[in-house]
Amino acid sequence: MATFSERLDELRRWLACRRRVFALTGAGCSTASGIPDYRDDQGAWKRRPPVMIQAFRSQEAVYRRYWARAYVGWPRLTTAAPNAAHRAFAAWEANGKLLRLVTQNVDGLHQRAGSRAVLDLHGRLDIVVCLDCGARTARSALQAALAAANPGWQAEASTAPDGDADIDAALIESFAAPHCERCGGLLKPDVVFFGENVPRERYVSAFDALSRADALLVAGSSLMVYSGFRFVKLAHEAGLPIAIVNRGFTRGDDLAELKIEDDVGATLTAAIVTN
Numbered sequence: 001m002a003t004f005s006e007r008l009d010e011l012r013r014w015l016a017c018r019r020r021v022f023a024l025t026g027a028g029c030s031t032a033s034g035i036p037d038y039r040d041d042q043g044a045w046k047r048r049p050p051v052m053i054q055a056f057r058s059q060e061a062v063y064r065r066y067w068a069r070a071y072v073g074w075p076r077l078t079t080a081a082p083n084a085a086h087r088a089f090a091a092w093e094a095n096g097k098l099l100r101l102v103t104q105n106v107d108g109l110h111q112r113a114g115s116r117a118v119l120d121l122h123g124r125l126d127i128v129v130c131l132d133c134g135a136r137t138a139r140s141a142l143q144a145a146l147a148a149a150n151p152g153w154q155a156e157a158s159t160a161p162d163g164d165a166d167i168d169a170a171l172i173e174s175f176a177a178p179h180c181e182r183c184g185g186l187l188k189p190d191v192v193f194f195g196e197n198v199p200r201e202r203y204v205s206a207f208d209a210l211s212r213a214d215a216l217l218v219a220g221s222s223l224m225v226y227s228g229f230r231f232v233k234l235a236h237e238a239g240l241p242i243a244i245v246n247r248g249f250t251r252g253d254d255l256a257e258l259k260i261e262d263d264v265g266a267t268l269t270a271a272i273v274t275n
């Protein structure tokens with residue numbers, strides 16, 4: 001078994017001969033910012049699976065529960081700060097060798113760390129969209145509206161990556177769920193829910209970048225969600241070298257020529273920032 005510093009040297013050499021890297025990041029990049037991962041080291045669910053779009057649209061109780069939890073979880077998401085992993089990607093982009101950063105995260109932390117070449121594959125939590133009229137509004141404005149519609153309503157909770165939090169069922173029943181101010185329709189954060197597809201134009205943009213890349217780096221993703229894994233499959237089919245930095249197993253391990261099982265922030269900082 002190679003030591004961490006030997007693996008790090010391998011990654012430095014791997015990065016040194018790349019000029020246009022396509023990077024894919026996932027929940028493991030944001031855990032150090034206090035946004036928990038959905039899956040454990042074996043790729044299994046750590047907690048109950050997230051909300052499915054069909055239930056969200058059709059079941060009032062599911063809709064209300066989602067928004068009650070999101071209301072509680074929002075302050076924690078807005079106070080989460082970028083960590084070493086986000087800063088490493090921003091520094092890497094600044095030195096010109098990162099072609100595109102595709103993230104499965106919906107927290108906007110890459111952008112807050114200074115990254116510009118980001119494609120939010122699964123959308124962003126800070127925008128809300130009406131499922132009926134399509135109106136797009138700021139999540140922060142909705143938070144204020146929810147506070148006004150639910151005076152005195154409070155709950156203690158822990159938060160999941162999509163801003164979903166665990167709270168008492170009776171409290172949830174007393175929560176006034178939001179509706180579109182324009183048409184009264186259902187509101188959804190502008191993120192891809194389970195059971196929904198990633199919008200086609202995002203894939204087109206990502207595939208275009210991948211076709212111009214000379215390597216693929218995966219950081220902090222178990223690749224259990226196919227929307228991310230497909231990039232690894234495509235890169236492999238195109239003969240691109242693939243490196244993966246992730247704590248624990250990923251679905252792309254067999255396709256990678258380099259795999260580092262360690263902390264994403266510490267590894268990328270050592271390999272990129274302090275190189």
Ligand SMILES: [Zn+2]
Nearest residue numbers: 130133180183
């Ligand atoms: Zn509407």
